[in-house]
Amino acid sequence: MDISPKVRLFVAQPLGGGRAVALDQAQAHYLLHVMRAGPGTMIALFNGRDGEWLARIDQVSKRGATLMVADQTRPQSAEPDLWLLFAPVKRARIDIIVEKAGELGVSELFPVFTRHTVMTRVNGERLSAIAIEASEQCERLSVPTVHEARSLEEMLAGWPAGRRLILLDEGGGGRPVAEAFADLGDGPAAILVGPEGGFAKSELDALRRLSFACPVDLGPRILRADTAVIAALSCFQAICGDWRVPPGALL
Amino acid sequence: MDISPKVRLFVAQPLGGGRAVALDQAQAHYLLHVMRAGPGTMIALFNGRDGEWLARIDQVSKRGATLMVADQTRPQSAEPDLWLLFAPVKRARIDIIVEKAGELGVSELFPVFTRHTVMTRVNGERLSAIAIEASEQCERLSVPTVHEARSLEEMLAGWPAGRRLILLDEGGGGRPVAEAFADLGDGPAAILVGPEGGFAKSELDALRRLSFACPVDLGPRILRADTAVIAALSCFQAICGDWRVPPGALL
Numbered sequence: 280m281d282i283s284p285k286v287r288l289f290v291a292q293p294l295g296g297g298r299a300v301a302l303d304q305a306q307a308h309y310l311l312h313v314m315r316a317g318p319g320t321m322i323a324l325f326n327g328r329d330g331e332w333l334a335r336i337d338q339v340s341k342r343g344a345t346l347m348v349a350d351q352t353r354p355q356s357a358e359p360d361l362w363l364l365f366a367p368v369k370r371a372r373i374d375i376i377v378e379k380a381g382e383l384g385v386s387e388l389f390p391v392f393t394r395h396t397v398m399t400r401v402n403g404e405r406l407s408a409i410a411i412e413a414s415e416q417c418e419r420l421s422v423p424t425v426h427e428a429r430s431l432e433e434m435l436a437g438w439p440a441g442r443r444l445i446l447l448d449e450g451g452g453g454r455p456v457a458e459a460f461a462d463l464g465d466g467p468a469a470i471l472v473g474p475e476g477g478f479a480k481s482e483l484d485a486l487r488r489l490s491f492a493c494p495v496d497l498g499p500r501i502l503r504a505d506t507a508v509i510a511a512l513s514c515f516q517a518i519c520g521d522w523r524v525p526p527g528a529l530l
Numbered sequence: 531m532d533i534s535p536k537v538r539l540f541v542a543q544p545l546g547g548g549r550a551v552a553l554d555q556a557q558a559h560y561l562l563h564v565m566r567a568g569p570g571t572m573i574a575l576f577n578g579r580d581g582e583w584l585a586r587i588d589q590v591s592k593r594g595a596t597l598m599v600a601d602q603t604r605p606q607s608a609e610p611d612l613w614l615l616f617a618p619v620k621r622a623r624i625d626i627i628v629e630k631a632g633e634l635g636v637s638e639l640f641p642v643f644t645r646h647t648v649m650t651r652v653n654g655e656r657l658s659a660i661a662i663e664a665s666e667q668c669e670r671l672s673v674p675t676v677h678e679a680r681s682l683e684e685m686l687a688g689w690p691a692g693r694r695l696i697l698l699d700e701g702g703g704g705r706p707v708a709e710a711f712a713d714l715g716d717g718p719a720a721i722l723v724g725p726e727g728g729f730a731k732s733e734l735d736a737l738r739r740l741s742f743a744c745p746v747d748l749g750p751r752i753l754r755a756d757t758a759v760i761a762a763l764s765c766f767q768a769i770c771g772d773w774r775v776p777p778g779a780l781l
Contacts, residue, residue, distance in 0.1 A: 375626070382757050384749070417751040455775070457708075457768040497764075498635070498773035500668040506633050506760065513748075513761035514768045517708040522749035524706070 284333065286314050286322040287415045289422055294329040298348045299337075307344040310336065323352065325414075327421040330355040355420055359520045360467040362442070363423075363512070364389045364434060366474035367398035368504050375505045377406045381413025381423055383512040384521060390428035391471075394479040401428040431482070438491060442467040445515070446486050446494045447507050449477050453494035456511065460518040463493065468519070470511050475504055535584065537565050537573040538666045540673055545580040549599045550588075558595040561587065574603060576665075578672040581606040606671055610771045611718040613693070615640045615685060616759060617725035618649035623756045628657045630756070632664025632674055634763040635772060641679035642722075645730040652679040682733070689742060693718040696766070697737050697745045698758050700728050704745035707762065711769040714744065719770070721762050726755055 288309075292300050302310070310316045318336050324346070325331045331353040334346040363385045365376055373390075380388055388410065390401045407425045414422040438444070445468060446453065453459065471486070478486065487494050497510055516522040539560075543551050553561070561567045569587050575597070576582045582604040585597040614636045616627055624641075631639055639661065641652045658676045665673040689695070696719060697704065704710065722737070729737065738745050748761055767773040 379757050379760075382751055382753050383761070384751060417753065419751050455768070455773055457774065460768075496773070498767055498771075499775065500633055500635060500670050502633050502668065506630050509630075509757065509760045510634070510764035510768075513764045516749055517706070517711075517761075517765045518768075520749075522706055522747070523708065524750065 284321045284323045286310065286316060286320075287331075287418070288322060288324055289411045289415055290324050290326050292326065294324055294326055294332045294348055296332075296348060296350065300324065300334060300346045300348060302344040302346065304342055307339055307342070310344055311339050321349070322346070324348065325420050328355060331420055353420065358386060358419070358421060359384050359516070361385050361512075361515065361520065362387045362389060362467075362469035363508065364391050364431075364444075364469055364471040365508060366391060366393045366396045366472065366504065367401045367428060368475055369398065372503065372505045373398075373401075373406070374409055376508050377409045377425070378413045379505070379509045380512065381410045381419070382417040383509065384419065384516055385423045385512065386421070388423050388425045389434060390426070391431045391434050392428060393431050393473055394482050395476040396474045397476070398474075403427060435489070439467070442469055442491065444468075444486075444489060444492045445470045445511065446492050447472045447511055448483065448487070448494035448496060449473065449501070449507075450480075450483050451496065452483070452487055453496035456495045456497055456514050457518060459493055459495045460514055463519050465519070468515070470508070470515065472504055472507050472511070535572045535574045537561065537567060537571075538582075538669070539573060539575055540662045540666055541575050541577050543577065545575055545577055545583045545599055547583075547599060547601065551575065551585060551597045551599060553595040553597065555593055558590055558593070561595055562590050572600070573597070575599065576671050579606060582671055604671065609637060609670070609672060610635050610767070612636050612763075612766065612771065613638045613640060613718075613720035614759065614763070615642050615682075615695075615720055615722040617642060617644045617647045617723065617755065618652045618679060619726055619755050620649065623754065624649075624652075624657070625660055626756045627759050628660045628676070629664045630760045631763065632661045632670070633668040634760065635670065635767055636674045636763065637672070639674050639676045640685060641677070642682045642685050643679060644682050644724055645733050646727040647725045648727070649725075654678060686740070690718070693720055693742065695719075695737075695740060695743045696721045696762065697743050698723045698762055699734065699738070699745035699747060700724065700752070700758075701731075701734050702747065703734070703738055704747035707746045707748055707765050708769060710744055710746045711765055714770050716770070719766070721759070721766065723755055723758050723762070
């Protein structure tokens with residue numbers, strides 16, 4: 280019996296000692312053929328609510344698998360309240376954005392259409408699958424929600440009170456990112472990145488005038504949309520988020 | 531005549547007003563078929579030494595193109611002296627590492643073999659091409675050098691005096707990254723990231739003991755190698771590098 284599980288799976292069902300959990304066909308296939316696990320193998324499960332649990336594989340077939348939940352390995356813990364608003368870009372780069380947002384601790388993902396956004400459709404199901412895989416791989420205890428795509432106007436019209444909007448301002452109108460983040464303080468935040476072609480001039484002017492906007496600058500080189508997302512999220516977690524916690528404090 | 535060039539090309543030749551520059555077949559193909567440029571179109575050229583110049587396309591054929599250099603648009607300027615040492619990972623992710631390192635201002639790239647590195651060969655030519663394309667796209671005036679792969683031991687044996695080695699310490703032995711970078715000060719630096727399987731325990735212990743090593747921690751989630759590279763480079767540029775310069779100061 281393997282007591283150091285190499286497999287972590289996200290499930291929808293409640294988790295608790297002695298509970299049986301059924302996996303679907305895709306998860307069973309992954310266990311059996313990718314991870315070469317079988318009956319008796321211990322894996323880790325999480326559902327975003329009940330922490331992380333060890334579970335033993337009871338049965339695996341082509342149509343599914345049954346697990347028996349054993350002990351809790353980690354309790355559910357608070358995570359940064361950090362949204363990412365991103366203009367959909369072409370496939371390879373939108374996949375990178377979602378994978379990295381998952382690893383970097385984003386809580387909710389909002390694809391938003393801006394004036395210069397070229398993409399007109401977003402495959403939410405594929406993006407959700409990428410977000411789940413990223414969470415399974417990076418040891419987080421939750422999966423970011425991937426919301427349906429909407430227009431930036433609609434998103435801003437319903438903006439929640441008290442949430443700062445960090446605008447990645449490619450027009451040079453922002454403060455240097457480390458300086459801006461040092462002044463940001465705690466509390467809910469959202470990062471907004473435009474499409475590869477940038478924001479429209481009028482759009483950027485309007486964004487800069489929003490009372491809850493915090494325009495930041497990411498240096499002298501032009502960053503691709505996916506790079507800008509990862510850069511801003513990393514600086515946020517390092518300066519305002521949960522990378523400030525000394526290692527070991529979370530164990 | 532297009533006076534706002536959308537194409538930037540890296541060339542090896544010297545640049546100066548009135549000079550003729552010959553492009554090779556691949557660059558000519560790119561101009562003609564990808565960017566749909568032709569005789570008379572203005573493009574931008576840089577070579578890492580002479581700044582950025584406008585040049586007019588004189589002739590384009592299947593075998594090459596000839597350009598006439600006109601005016602300088604930007605002088606060559608100093609850039610951060612920042613190396614990246616990375617364990618080669620599989621193709622898609624090594625390509626992301628090199629592309630993003632280019633965008634994020636790395637000056638030299640060193641693929642290094644560690645104990646748990648699975649890859650045994652590195653296609654330096656492909657990586658150099660990716661680095662050039664990233665530099666052309668992100669408006670930087672230089673291209674990072676991609677060095678031949680070598681062992682980590684060999685790299686450390688010839689370590690230059692005065693260069694800090696920022697160790698991405700996935701074992702929890704590092705200081706929170708923003709705190710560590712705030713104390714780092716100016717001067718030459720290098721960032722080292724291990725392979726997907728992490729450093730070997732003995733290897734990590736030895737790295738931590740190096741007098742020039744600065745172990746840093748990137749938070750509670752396990753980051754993939756490419757994510758860790760981008761995160762560390764972004765935090766470095768934001769806190770110690772050229773993202774501190776207020777926008778506009780470089781124009």
